[in-house]
Amino acid sequence: MTFRQFLYSIKKAFQNFKHFFVLNFITIGIISLSLLVLSTFLLVFLNLQNLLDKWENQLQVTAYLTDNLTSESLSLIKKKISSLPEVKNISFISKEEALRFFKDKFPEQANALGGLKENPLPASIDIQLKDGYRNPDQIRNFANRIKGIPGVDEVEYGQSWIEGYAKFLSFLKSTGLAVGVVILLATVFIISNTIKLTVYARKDEIEIIRLVGGTNLFIKSPFFIEGIIQGFSGGLIALIILFICHRFFINWISQASHPLFQSIPISFLPSHYLIIIIGGGMVTGFLGSFFSLDRYLKT
Amino acid sequence: MPGKIHSVMIQLYHVYKDYSPNHQALTDVNFQIEKGEFVFIFGPSGAGKTTLLKLLFCAENPTKGQVIVNGKNIASIKSSTIPLLRRRIGFVFQDFKLLNHRTVYDNVALALEVVGLKKRVIKRKVQQVLKQVGLLNRINKFPPFLSGGEQQRVAIARAIVNDPILLLADEPTGNLDQEITREIMKLFKIINAWGTTVIIATHDKNLLNYHPTKVIALERGKVKGIFVSDRKVFQADFSWRVH
Numbered sequence: 359m360t361f362r363q364f365l366y367s368i369k370k371a372f373q374n375f376k377h378f379f380v381l382n383f384i385t386i387g388i389i390s391l392s393l394l395v396l397s398t399f400l401l402v403f404l405n406l407q408n409l410l411d412k413w414e415n416q417l418q419v420t421a422y423l424t425d426n427l428t429s430e431s432l433s434l435i436k437k438k439i440s441s442l443p444e445v446k447n448i449s450f451i452s453k454e455e456a457l458r459f460f461k462d463k464f465p466e467q468a469n470a471l472g473g474l475k476e477n478p479l480p481a482s483i484d485i486q487l488k489d490g491y492r493n494p495d496q497i498r499n500f501a502n503r504i505k506g507i508p509g510v511d512e513v514e515y516g517q518s519w520i521e522g523y524a525k526f527l528s529f530l531k532s533t534g535l536a537v538g539v540v541i542l543l544a545t546v547f548i549i550s551n552t553i554k555l556t557v558y559a560r561k562d563e564i565e566i567i568r569l570v571g572g573t574n575l576f577i578k579s580p581f582f583i584e585g586i587i588q589g590f591s592g593g594l595i596a597l598i599i600l601f602i603c604h605r606f607f608i609n610w611i612s613q614a615s616h617p618l619f620q621s622i623p624i625s626f627l628p629s630h631y632l633i634i635i636i637g638g639g640m641v642t643g644f645l646g647s648f649f650s651l652d653r654y655l656k657t
Numbered sequence: 658m659p660g661k662i663h664s665v666m667i668q669l670y671h672v673y674k675d676y677s678p679n680h681q682a683l684t685d686v687n688f689q690i691e692k693g694e695f696v697f698i699f700g701p702s703g704a705g706k707t708t709l710l711k712l713l714f715c716a717e718n719p720t721k722g723q724v725i726v727n728g729k730n731i732a733s734i735k736s737s738t739i740p741l742l743r744r745r746i747g748f749v750f751q752d753f754k755l756l757n758h759r760t761v762y763d764n765v766a767l768a769l770e771v772v773g774l775k776k777r778v779i780k781r782k783v784q785q786v787l788k789q790v791g792l793l794n795r796i797n798k799f800p801p802f803l804s805g806g807e808q809q810r811v812a813i814a815r816a817i818v819n820d821p822i823l824l825l826a827d828e829p830t831g832n833l834d835q836e837i838t839r840e841i842m843k844l845f846k847i848i849n850a851w852g853t854t855v856i857i858a859t860h861d862k863n864l865l866n867y868h869p870t871k872v873i874a875l876e877r878g879k880v881k882g883i884f885v886s887d888r889k890v891f892q893a894d895f896s897w898r899v900h
Contacts, residue, residue, distance in 0.1 A: 563756055570771055571741065
């Protein structure tokens with residue numbers, strides 16, 4: 359194929375785009391919808407994962423200490439805990455600080471404690487764990503070791519919550535992967551079949567170009583370019599719609615009264631995902647044309 | 658009557674074409690067509706005329722035998738060189754096969770665009786050929802706005818714009834009335850006079866009467882006879898066509 363013929367293919371692709379506007383409009387619409395479903399799924403999945411990561415980062419283990427510890431044994435406990443490989447940092451909360459926090463946080467119940475002669479709240483050490491040591495098994499294991507240190511009375515790490523979180527995380531990962539693969543395959547299937555229909559609608563044109571001596575590449579090129587344009591346009595439209603929906607959703611939750619919603623960070627898809635979605639649309643458009651054309655170019 | 662190799666356009670030796678064991682489109686077909694000849698392939702529907710043209714146009718391969726077009730054996734030709742051969746062969750169909758969403762100019766130019774000619778060369782050649790077929794005033798029209806005869810002339814213009822060595826036409830006047838048929842046949846004769854070998858497949862005996870010329874008569878896939886068209890000969894051998 360000469361350069362002139364290549365330029366001709368580009369020109370013809372755009373001309374055909376105009377000639378078959380309705381057909382192309384429908385094709386792009388279907389590609390947009392398919393990619394919108396896929397990118398919405400990705401957006402939800404990524405934000406859910408971000409949220410879980412955020413919660414995971416906030417996980418900490420609290421070691422409640424027995425009363426009447428000497429300052430030597432307290433520093434020994436701190437030293438032992440700090441020396442463990444999982445520990446990122448620790449912060450000591452004395453009995454007095456614990457009482458103050460309690461009063462600040464629950465002022466209505468503060469009077470009940472005021473009636474007691476002694477402060478019933480234990481001193482504690484909050485332990486932040488390093489990245490990579492925060493899965494439920496590791497935390498459980500770590501808590502058991504801390505519990506064995508003399509002077510540590512009780513260890514708290516939100517056991518039941520962590521078990522639930524672990525189950526949810528594994529459910530999300532496996533289901534997310536399966537659903538993602540199904541949506542991806544469905545998207546590829548829908549796009550390539552939609553393009554097949556556009557090629558089918560123009561089988562006469564293909565036949566005529568063959569009859570006048572057009573090579574397979576000459577026939578295919580405008581279709582490839584059209585497929586790529588359709589994939590690009592479909593991907594771009596899907597992302598624009600998704601972005602608008604995302605902005606609306608952010609506005610909506612920022613007005614929601616529940617603080618839980620307000621604390622959830624909802625980000626848009628990262629830039630490399632945008633490139634992957636648009637690029638994926640273009641590749642699928644190209645491949646859709648590629649495989650659809652073969653049946654009309656046998657002889 | 659064997660001709661000199663350099664003057665032969667088409668040679669068929671014991672050509673068979675089977676679409677299935679029960680459907681033999683051509684059986685032991687042998688003939689030769691010289692360069693510059695005007696030939697009718699004549700026979701009723703289902704005689705194998707279209708199959709024969711498809712073989713000459715590389716749209717089908719023979720099941721058995723040799724088909725040689727301009728010195729090239731169709732059976733052994735590479736698929737990548739088929740488009741190159743087709744650029745030297747014009748084809749005209751009964752149903753015109755025009756692109757309705759492209760203008761007359763674009764339809765004719767298509768045959769030159771596949772070759773990769775420059776835009777101004779294409780423009781010049783298209784205008785020239787449309788003038789020859791009398792359609793220069795229709796250059797920017799779309800096929801659905803043309804009469805049947807005009808559409809067929811566009812198809813002929815597209816077939817000859819590349820200066821083909823061979824022009825094949827499959828029932829080219831099948832959809833046209835008598836007057837238009839006469840015009841189209843005149844056009845084929847002119848094209849033939851320029852030196853192009855013209856082969857027309859038809860079931861219409863009236864077409865043969867326009868001028869005496871070579872006729873290859875087919876019946877049920879076999880060559881029934883090769884004659885110079887003459888009403889008397891046809892009456893003797895083709896009573897099934899002549900009242």
